[in-house]
Amino acid sequence: xxxxxxxxxxxxxxxxxxxxxxxxxxxxxxxxxxxxxxxxxxxxxxxxxxxxxxxxxxxxxxxxxxxxxxxxxxxxxxxxxxxxxxxxxxxxxxxxxxxxxxxxxxxxxxxxxxxxxxxxxxxxxxxxxxxxxxxxxxxxxxxxxxxxxxxxxxxxxxxxxxxxxxxxxxxxxxxxxxxxxxxxxxxxxxxxxxxxxxxxxxxxxxxxxxxxxxxxxxxxxxxxxxxxxxxxxxxxxxxxxxxxxxxxxxxxxxxxxxxxxxxxxxxxxxxxxxxxxxxx
Amino acid sequence: xxxxxxxxxxxxxxxxxxxxxxxxxxxxxxxxxxxxxxxxxxxxxxxxxxxxxxxxxxxxxxxxxxxxxxxxxxxxxxxxxxxxxxxxxxxxxxxxxxxxxxxxxxxxxxxxxxxxxxxxxxxxxxxxxxxxxxxxxxxxxxxxxxxxxxxxxxxxxxxxxxxxxxxxxxxxxxxxxxxxxxxxxxxxxxxxxxxxxxxxxxxxxxxxxxxxxxxxxxxxxxxxxxxxxxxxxxxxxxxxxxxxxxxxxxxxxxxxxxxxxxxxxxxxxxxxxxxxxxxxxxxxxxxxxxxx
Numbered sequence: 001x002x003x004x005x006x007x008x009x010x011x012x013x014x015x016x017x018x019x020x021x022x023x024x025x026x027x028x029x030x031x032x033x034x035x036x037x038x039x040x041x042x043x044x045x046x047x048x049x050x051x052x053x054x055x056x057x058x059x060x061x062x063x064x065x066x067x068x069x070x071x072x073x074x075x076x077x078x079x080x081x082x083x084x085x086x087x088x089x090x091x092x093x094x095x096x097x098x099x100x101x102x103x104x105x106x107x108x109x110x111x112x113x114x115x116x117x118x119x120x121x122x123x124x125x126x127x128x129x130x131x132x133x134x135x136x137x138x139x140x141x142x143x144x145x146x147x148x149x150x151x152x153x154x155x156x157x158x159x160x161x162x163x164x165x166x167x168x169x170x171x172x173x174x175x176x177x178x179x180x181x182x183x184x185x186x187x188x189x190x191x192x193x194x195x196x197x198x199x200x201x202x203x204x205x206x207x208x209x210x211x212x213x214x215x216x217x218x219x220x221x222x223x224x225x226x227x228x229x230x231x232x233x234x235x236x237x238x239x240x241x242x243x244x245x246x247x248x249x250x251x252x253x254x255x256x257x258x259x260x261x262x263x264x265x266x267x268x269x270x271x272x273x274x275x276x277x278x279x280x
Numbered sequence: 281x282x283x284x285x286x287x288x289x290x291x292x293x294x295x296x297x298x299x300x301x302x303x304x305x306x307x308x309x310x311x312x313x314x315x316x317x318x319x320x321x322x323x324x325x326x327x328x329x330x331x332x333x334x335x336x337x338x339x340x341x342x343x344x345x346x347x348x349x350x351x352x353x354x355x356x357x358x359x360x361x362x363x364x365x366x367x368x369x370x371x372x373x374x375x376x377x378x379x380x381x382x383x384x385x386x387x388x389x390x391x392x393x394x395x396x397x398x399x400x401x402x403x404x405x406x407x408x409x410x411x412x413x414x415x416x417x418x419x420x421x422x423x424x425x426x427x428x429x430x431x432x433x434x435x436x437x438x439x440x441x442x443x444x445x446x447x448x449x450x451x452x453x454x455x456x457x458x459x460x461x462x463x464x465x466x467x468x469x470x471x472x473x474x475x476x477x478x479x480x481x482x483x484x485x486x487x488x489x490x491x492x493x494x495x496x497x498x499x500x501x502x503x504x505x506x507x508x509x510x511x512x513x514x515x516x517x518x519x520x521x522x523x524x525x526x527x528x529x530x531x532x533x534x535x536x537x538x539x540x541x542x543x544x545x546x547x548x549x550x551x552x553x554x555x556x557x558x559x560x561x562x563x564x565x566x567x568x569x570x571x572x
Contacts, residue, residue, distance in 0.1 A: 054347065055345060077337065139305040143309065146312060146313050152340055154316045166344070173401075175404075198308075
C-alpha cells in the first residue's frame with residue numbers, strides 16, 4: 001500500500017502556503033521569541049532579558065515559569081514579590097490562550113520534537129513502546145515531592161526546555177547530548193514521546209485551564225472524509241476524537257487541556273473542517 | 281499472562297496504564313534524585329555572585345534565569361564601550377593559560393579584563409545547570425557599587441536586603457594558599473595582590489616579619505582579614521604566578537571554626553573588665569624535709 005503523506009492533499013487543494021499557514025506562524029513565533037531574547041546580548045536592544053524560566057520584558061514586566069516557582073516554593077524558598085508577580089502574569093496570559101499553547105508557540109524543544117515526529121512519520125516506524133500519556137503527571141508530582149525532600153529545584157538540573165534555550169542564549173555545554181537524546185527518543189522509540197508523554201513542563205502548563213478562550217473548533221465536521229491526516233500530525237491525537245467523532249449534539253470544540261493550539265490540524269485538513277475560534 | 285483476565289475495565293486500566301505510568305515516572309524521579317545529590321557540591325573555582333544566599337538555600341531560590349549575568353554583561357559593556365571578549369572555558373587549567381596570554385599582551389591587557397564576569401553553568405560543568413558563578417582567576421567581580429546583578433534577581437537568591445553596599449558582600453574568602461611560591465614570602469616586594477585589593481589595608485594588609493634567610497631584611501606578608509574580604513578575587517586574578525598563590529575559596533572551605541565552648545581568656549577578660557578566674561591560688565610550699 002502506498003503511504004499517505006499527511007498534508008499532501010491539503011497542499012494540492014489549498015496551495016502550499018495555506019496548508020502551512022499556522023505552522024509558519026508558529027515557527028515565526030518560536031524563533032521570534034528566541035530572537036527577542038538574543039537581541040539584548042547581541043545588539044544591546046533589551047526587549048526581554050533572562051530566559052524562559054524567568055525574565056523581564058521591556059525592563060518592567062516580570063514573567064516567571066509557573067513550574068519553577070512551584071518548585072522553589074516546594075523546596076522551601078519564599079520568592080520575592082517580583083517572581084510572584086511574574087508567576088501571576090504568566091498564569092493570566094495562559095489562562096486566556098490555553099496553557100499548552102506555550103508548548104506549540106513558545107517552547108524551543110518543539111522545534112526538535114516536531115522534526116523528530118516528522119522523521120518518525122516518514123520512516124513509518126511502528127509503535128514499539130507503550131507509555132501512558134499520564135506518565136508526565138506522575139513525573140510532575142514526583143518532581144515536586146523531590147524538591148520538597150531535597151530542598152533544591154531539581155527539574156532545572158535537566159529540564160530540556162530551559163537547557164535548550166539557555167544553551168542557545170548562554171552556551172550549551174553538554175546540553176546538546178540531552179537534546180539529541182530527545183530527538184532520538186521521539187524519532188525512533190516513541191512518536192511524540194517527550195512532549196506527549198513525559199514532559200512535566202507541558203503537564204504543568206496543561207493545568208492552567210481556568211478560562212481558556214482560544215480553542216480549535218470542528219465546525220465543518222460533517223465534511224470529514226476520514227482521511228486521518230489530522231490524527232497523523234496531531235501531537236496529542238486523543239484530543240481530536242471527542243469533538244470530531246462525537247456525533248450529533250456533542251460539542252464542536254476541542255476542549256481537552258492537552259490541545260496545544262498548534263493549528264496543524266487546520267493546516268493539513270483538505271476539507272477545512274477545523275478553525276481557531278473563541279470558546280463561547 | 282493472557283490467562284488472567286482483569287475483572288473490570290477499570291482494573292485493566294490500573295494494571296496496564298496507571299501502574300506502569302507511575303512506576304516509570306518513579307524510576308525517572310529516582311534517577312533525578314540521584315543526580316541532584318551528586319550535583320550539590322560546588323567546585324572550589326566557582327564563586328557565587330554577591331549577596332548569594334548560602335548554597336543550600338541558593339539552590340532552592342535561584343530560578344536559573346540568567347538575569348544577573350545579563351545585568352553584569354550590560355554593565356561591563358557600558359564601561360568598555362561595547363567591546364567585550366569571549367570568555368575562555370571555565371576550568372582552572374585553562375584559566376592559567378588565559379591569564380598568561382593576557383600577561384603577554386602587556387599594557388593592552390588591563391587587570392580588569394573585558395571578559396564578562398558572571399556566567400551561567402552549562403550542563404556537564406559540575407556546577408548545577410543554569411546557576412550563576414564566576415571564576416576569579418579569569419574575571420573577578422568588578423565590585424559595582426550599585427550591584428546590578430543583585431538588583432536583577434527576581435527571586436531573592438541574590439538578596440539585596442542583606443547587602444547595604446558591595447563591601448559587605450562575602451562571595452568567598454581570599455587565602456594565601458601557597459607560602460612556598462608567593463614572591464613576598466621570598467622577601468621580594470611583589471605586593472601586586474595587595475595593591476589590587478579594592479578594600480586595601482583592611483581586607484588585605486602587609487605584615488612585617490624578619491627575613492630569616494638574610495637575617496637583615498624584612499618580609500612583608502600579604503595577610504587577609506575575613507571581616508573585610510569580599511571575595512571579589514582581584515587578588516587572585518592579579519597574582520603574577522603561573523598558578524596563583526592567593527586564591528578565593530568558598531567561605532565554608534576557607535574558614536575554620538572554633539568549638540562553640542571555646543573562650544579566649546584575654547577577650548573574656550576585656551569584656552568583663554576583670555579576670556574571670558580568681559588570682560593564682562596560694563599553695564603552701566612544702567619542702568621535702570617537711571614531709572612526715
